[in-house]
Amino acid sequence: MTRVTISDVARTVGTSKKTISRVLNNDPNVSQSMRQRVVAAVAALNYRPLTSARSLAANRSFMIGLLYDNRSPSYIMEVQAGVQEACEAQHYSMMVQPLVSTAPDFVERVEDILSRHRPDGVILTPPLTDHAQLLECLRKQDVPFASIAPRHPEACIGVMLREREAAAAMVEHLVSLGHRRIAHIIGDLEHGAGIWRLAGYRDGLGRAGLKEDPAYMVQGRFSFESGVAAMRQLLALPQRPTAIFAGDDDMAVGAIWAAAEAGVSIPRDISICGFDDTTMATQVWPPLTTVHQPVREMGRRATQELLLRVLNKGEARMVEVDYQMRIRASTAPAA
Amino acid sequence: MTRVTISDVARTVGTSKKTISRVLNNDPNVSQSMRQRVVAAVAALNYRPLTSARSLAANRSFMIGLLYDNRSPSYIMEVQAGVQEACEAQHYSMMVQPLVSTAPDFVERVEDILSRHRPDGVILTPPLTDHAQLLECLRKQDVPFASIAPRHPEACIGVMLREREAAAAMVEHLVSLGHRRIAHIIGDLEHGAGIWRLAGYRDGLGRAGLKEDPAYMVQGRFSFESGVAAMRQLLALPQRPTAIFAGDDDMAVGAIWAAAEAGVSIPRDISICGFDDTTMATQVWPPLTTVHQPVREMGRRATQELLLRVLNKGEARMVEVDYQMRIRASTAPAA
């Protein structure tokens, strides 16, 4: 049982390979009747064009690369699902590539992937969205890309969310519950998210007329462990905060864990909230108040914009999606 | 700046394309001196063979497909990382494909992927490992595959773990803490894991001389929500169990959540343990006693076996990896 090729189809229809190709690629200038006959034959023979042959001939790979560097698995998994959806809709395939931006051979590896596979476009997730060398590499190789939550959204296409505003809104939520001593576990400042959320925290304090207290601003790294460490530090303070806004859910979950460890009750003694609304947010106890980011949709939208550009089907842009506040049981009125 | 091709390299070295090819593919029968000159030229020109051209000519794709159907994201993500590692080591690339085994066009989609991309091999994760139509499809198209924790490990290559034994050991752990009323939240019985862990639970009870009680065996579906539901059911029992062995961590976390909801203290009132040792296991409070499954390693090992077969480099087999008990704070002596 050998492979069915385009020639086989052409032979059965009694036409040229090119006409088959035209039908399959939705080229204009094919008569209705011919189109139908071809479609019928393709179905009858169960023919599917071989991707590698198409790539070679058409000089494009029909592939989108998803590059990431160890952000939380649940985040990446969601993005991946979204990218996959969008690719599928355009009969593209997705190739995922974990990368370590600090590795010595980083650029080398990127170049390797780009030139061996020649993806028609690439999706960048934080913090790769702002990796200068990477961006240069992409530009040099002329590979279009779309970014998810890049630090400089005005300069590129992709998708973003008003994180600063959302962070401020979260602080306002805490203020509205009567909290005055509100701490922030700062995310990785290499990420836009880290910067914006910190800025939003400050906005929120400012609007409520509260002063910043350096002791209430603890550096984390967007990880569970860093959340635990930060919380321990906050709990050791002579005057504890009554509410904590963690830069992301992973750190918030860490904070909740450290609170449990110390016998501090959430939200009775301290309110905690996060950002992202990951799977864990609803699976910890108490359920976490957080900002919902539609990560999957963001993956999808970014990919759609990218494909718009790749396929020359319209003007690609930086899309903005909406966040949503998810007020759950981890925040409560100040004692 | 146009692409560097094998001809360019051949021209600079002053030899034929085929010789370049031989060097790049580590074929024998090339003299040392020639080999060196070629390598030097390749480096100088920064040449990288185009994957689609190689695929077409060599009639293989240099690609391994990873197929999965919505098991928990953290599980898939770990497998994916392992598969990726193994692929990389052999200069293969990984293509991930989410699938919905209940979808009406399931077979259609599988066939499509297989014939368009012709992966040189495929990694199957549960429950796809036992999907009859899928397996038939793979055999028909002559695509080698390796399975992770398939229900019939003797019939295929891949990787497995003595889950039944581990489950029994977990029950023994509970027994050794003095528990006598031990419940089990049963996983999805479509998965080998569901079956084996249930069997192990029974083994454990039997060895301790305990009788099975249908009321203590609640059906779940390997999901957080099903864990919550099962736990509520168990808590409503006139005589509650003192310990619960959940079929996986997701359900165990759900059980912990439902306990918190009901004001039941873990492990003081009830001990809970799970299976898998996912990320969550150490992030919930109390930290979860569970069986550690080296998921990433399993992905890697399965892929290594697969590549052994694909590349004809040796006899591929069903590898067995070891589990480890992780006794943490969610289990304690019976009251």
Add this chain to the structure above:
DNA sequence: TCCGACAACGACAGGGCTGACATGCGAGAT
């Protein structure tokens, strides 16, 4: 010295598909 065995290499022919260009043909304009 000659032969055979085997190592080292090259010429050639595609693999399956698409892009550029050529051709044929009928409808409408003149």
Add this chain to the structure above:
DNA sequence: ATCTCGCATGTCAGCCCTGTCGTTGTCGGA
């Protein structure tokens, strides 16, 4: 009737690599 034009289809070269197979070079043994 003639000329245009535009749509529908075909021809052909070529994308970049590798497999096949035959040629040449090398070396040891008789």
